[in-house]
Structure formats: structure tokens, C-alpha cells
Amino acid sequence: MEQMLALRNDFTSGQERPGLIERIVERQQQVVEALSHVDPFYRYVVEIRTGNVGALTEQHFLADANGASLVHYVQTSDEQYATIRVVPLSAESSWLRPIGGKLSLTPAPDSEHAAALKEFLDYGIRIDSMPGQLIEVTDPTGLSEAGDGLFSIVPVFEESNMPPLELQVRAPEVGVVLRLPLVDVEAANAPRGDGFSMTAKDASGTLTFSFKTRTDGDLRQETFNFRTHPCVGKYPGDVLPAIRFLSLMDGKNEVTLAIRGGRPILRPLAGENETRNQAARLIDFLEDLVLIQEHTHVVVVIPDFETLTEEERAAVGAVAKMLRGEKAEGRWNTFTTDGIDAGDPMFSEPAHITVVVEEPMSLTLEGTDIELDAWMRTVNSGIPDTHSLDEDGNLIVSIAEGTLISEMIEPPSDANAALDAGSK
Numbered sequence: 117m118e119q120m121l122a123l124r125n126d127f128t129s130g131q132e133r134p135g136l137i138e139r140i141v142e143r144q145q146q147v148v149e150a151l152s153h154v155d156p157f158y159r160y161v162v163e164i165r166t167g168n169v170g171a172l173t174e175q176h177f178l179a180d181a182n183g184a185s186l187v188h189y190v191q192t193s194d195e196q197y198a199t200i201r202v203v204p205l206s207a208e209s210s211w212l213r214p215i216g217g218k219l220s221l222t223p224a225p226d227s228e229h230a231a232a233l234k235e236f237l238d239y240g241i242r243i244d245s246m247p248g249q250l251i252e253v254t255d256p257t258g259l260s261e262a263g264d265g266l267f268s269i270v271p272v273f274e275e276s277n278m279p280p281l282e283l284q285v286r287a288p289e290v291g292v293v294l295r296l297p298l299v300d301v302e303a304a305n306a307p308r309g310d311g312f313s314m315t316a317k318d319a320s321g322t323l324t325f326s327f328k329t330r331t332d333g334d335l336r337q338e339t340f341n342f343r344t345h346p347c348v349g350k351y352p353g354d355v356l357p358a359i360r361f362l363s364l365m366d367g368k369n370e371v372t373l374a375i376r377g378g379r380p381i382l383r384p385l386a387g388e389n390e391t392r393n394q395a396a397r398l399i400d401f402l403e404d405l406v407l408i409q410e411h412t413h414v415v416v417v418i419p420d421f422e423t424l425t426e427e428e429r430a431a432v433g434a435v436a437k438m439l440r441g442e443k444a445e446g447r448w449n450t451f452t453t454d455g456i457d458a459g460d461p462m463f464s465e466p467a468h469i470t471v472v473v474e475e476p477m478s479l480t481l482e483g484t485d486i487e488l489d490a491w492m493r494t495v496n497s498g499i500p501d502t503h504s505l506d507e508d509g510n511l512i513v514s515i516a517e518g519t520l521i522s523e524m525i526e527p528p529s530d531a532n533a534a535l536d537a538g539s540k
Contacts, residue, residue: 240304448518
């Protein structure tokens with residue numbers, strides 16, 4: 117409050133007084149300018165933000181680190197924290213008045229931390245929350261202090277330094293059979309030796325690709341790794357390229373990293389992915405969903421396969437078959453009606469019956485009703501077997517030797533008229 121009163125006293129009665137926000141901003145600017153005048157090598161950018169430092173993501177850290185020599189975070193309250201970015205005023209600032217120190221990391225032998233430290237030293241792969249000690253701090257700003265803590269080392273990489281990349285699958289005696297564009301490319305050099313590592317992913321985030329290489333004695337080691345991520349809730353068309361890529365990794369085809377649309381930049385490697393067979397089975401289902409999306413305004417996403425019923429999966433395949441002009445066949449087990457009496461002769465003298473139904477094409481997927489812009493005809497055939505009444509008095513008839521054949525048909529003229537009217 118004293119600071120706010122001091123600001124207010126800077127204005128005479130004849131001057132227009134700024135609002136509260138303007139006074140706060142001006143006061144903060146005065147503090148920043150005072151810090152910058154004290155230090156001729158660095159500029160200080162101070163921000164008060166809402167949130168918790170412990171909840172910050174890597175993207176936050178990398179954004180704050182861009183152009184800064186040091187970033188310091190202080191949790192000022194349960195709801196706010198301060199960010200102090202120390203930005204060099206010139207290219208010479210970092211060596212005229214360096215900010216540095218020594219970090220001691222001593223993980224237990226054969227531990228996960230020890231393996232992570234070796235990956236960092238050999239390939240430049242990031243370290244996350246490793247116990248260590250900061251010693252011999254050289255920080256003229258006074259923001260850093262020596263002591264124990266958990267340390268993360270994240271290589272800062274500019275994706276613009278890399279050309280657009282893709283993964284290529286090459287079949288023997290055929291050549292390139294699939295190209296998978298890569299995004300979010302990150303690369304790092306090892307702090308010692310000639311090690312190098314790179315990670316990237318496909319546009320849908322379904323597949324993460326990692327590559328690392330280093331010289332070990334007289335041998336050059338190169339390793340490809342692929343990791344899949346859940347695709348539930350994603351758009352089928354976005355995920356399909358990554359699933360097709362996995363299905364082609366059969367141990368015979370070769371995979372290489374290449375300039376997008378161009379030549380390989382690494383030698384091809386052959387390998388078989390353990391998810392290949394599962395990916396191959398998934399392709400047909402995703403293609404069915406893509407086709408269904410073309411005939412409905414309802415957004416179709418990939419369902420959760422752990423909760424998806426066999427009936428729902430069969431319905432997707434049947435609807436897609438009809439949309440392709442094929443016939444879908446299945447079992448006719450029961451039907452419900454209020455137009456047949458329980459004493460109808462067909463129950464005392466069973467005979468083969470046929471029921472033809474023409475209706476708009478639709479299906480239900482994870483509780484969502486999806487209506488399509490197509491009509492279908494279903495021919496049901498079978499022998500009435502047993503019957504019972506439901507709670508509403510409708511007759512439920514079970515069918516023996518029942519079959520059904522469904523196909524897409526031209527919609528009735530009145531349906532076309534209704535569709536035209538609805539689109540106006």
C-alpha cells in the first residue's frame with residue numbers, strides 16, 4: 117500500500133491520474149529499469165503469473181529460455197509465481213560477465229538415473245529430475261544459489277535448423293511404398309564424443325520416432341526406435357498414415373529417415389515391429405470409419421477398443437460395406453411388433469417368412485447415434501420360433517435359421533425432397 121500511495125503522490129491535483137492497472141504496470145517497469153541500470157551486461161524481464169511452478173511444462177521452460185542466459189522462478193504465493201528472465205544485452209555479455217557453475221550428478225551404479233546420465237553423455241538425451249548438487253556458482257545476478265536439488269537438463273533445439281523430414285518405407289525391388297511426414301523434430305549433440313540423438317512424431321501424435329548414433333571404437337552404431345501412443349478420440353484419417361507405416365514393418369521392408377519428398381539422409385534399416393499384426397488388423401476398421409465420416413455430419417472419432425462391443429464393430433463393417441456398394445450379411449435372431457397377435461397361425465404352423473425393411477442408414481457407436489445420408493434395404497428371412505410379450509405389450513418373436521441381407525438403395529423421392537428442404 118505504501119508503494120501505491122507513493123505512486124499516487126507523484127501526480128499533482130492538476131494532472132489526470134492513471135487507473136490502478138496503469139500504476140501497477142508503471143511501478144513494475146520502474147523496478148525492471150532499475151535492475152537494468154545496475155547491470156550493464158544483462159536486461160531483467162520480470163513477470164508475475166498465475167499458477168504453480170511445479171505445474172510448468174517443458175514448453176513453458178523452453179519458451180522462457182529463448183534468448184535468455186538465466187531464468188529464475190519464485191513461487192510468491194499459492195496462486196502466483198514470479199518469472200525473472202536475465203537477457204544478455206550483447207553477444208559479449210556471456211563471456212564478459214558469465215553466468216555458470218558446476219553441477220555434480222552422482223547416481224547410484226546400475227540405477228535408472230545412472231542409465232539416464234550415460235544416455236545424456238553419449239547422445240545428448242535429456243535428463244529429468246535427477247538428484248545432484250550445484251557447486252561453485254558464478255552468477256553476478258545473485259539469483260542462483262549452491263546446494264542440493266533435483267536437476268533436469270533439456271537441450272534447447274530450434275526446429276527451423278532442420279529441413280522438413282519424413283520416414284520412408286522401402287520394399288525390396290519396388291522402392292518407396294510409404295512416406296510418413298514428421299513434425300516436432302528435436303535433435304541434440306552429446307556433450308562428449310560424436311553422439312547425436314533426434315526425436316520426432318507423426319502429425320497425429322500416434323507414433324514417436326527416435327534415432328541415436330555414436331562411434332564405439334571402430335564401429336558406428338545407429339538405432340531406430342518407435343513408440344505408439346493411444347489413438348482413442350482422434351480422427352481416423354489423421355491416424356491412418358502412422359498405422360499403415362507400422363503395418364509395413366515386417367522385417368523385409370526397410371525404413372529410413374529422409375528429406376521430405378527427397379532422398380534418404382540415413383542408411384536404411386530393416387526391422388520388425390511387434391505391433392505390426394495389430395496395426396494391419398486396425399487399418400480396415402479405420403478405413404471404414406473414414407468412409408462413414410464422408411456420409412454424415414456427426415464427428416466420427418476412434419472409439420475405445422477395450423469397451424467397444426462386437427456388435428458395434430460389426431455394425432461399422434456392415435455400414436461401410438453397404439456404402440461401398442456391397443451387400444452385408446448377418447443373423448436375424450428376433451423382431452418386435454405390435455401388429456401380430458400371439459395367436460397368429462404362423463406360431464402354430466411355423467413357416468418360412470420374409471420381412472423387408474427400407475430405412476435411412478444409421479449406426480450407434482459408443483452411445484452416439486450416427487445418421488448417414490444414405491438409405492438401406494434389409495431382407496430378413498427365417499422361421500418364427502418362440503414368442504413373448506414385453507412390458508409395453510409388444511410381441512417379441514425369436515427366429516430360427518434367420519438370415520438378413522442389407523444393401524444401400526436409392527432414397528425415396530420424398531426423402532430427397534425433405535433433404536433438399538433441410539439444406540436450404
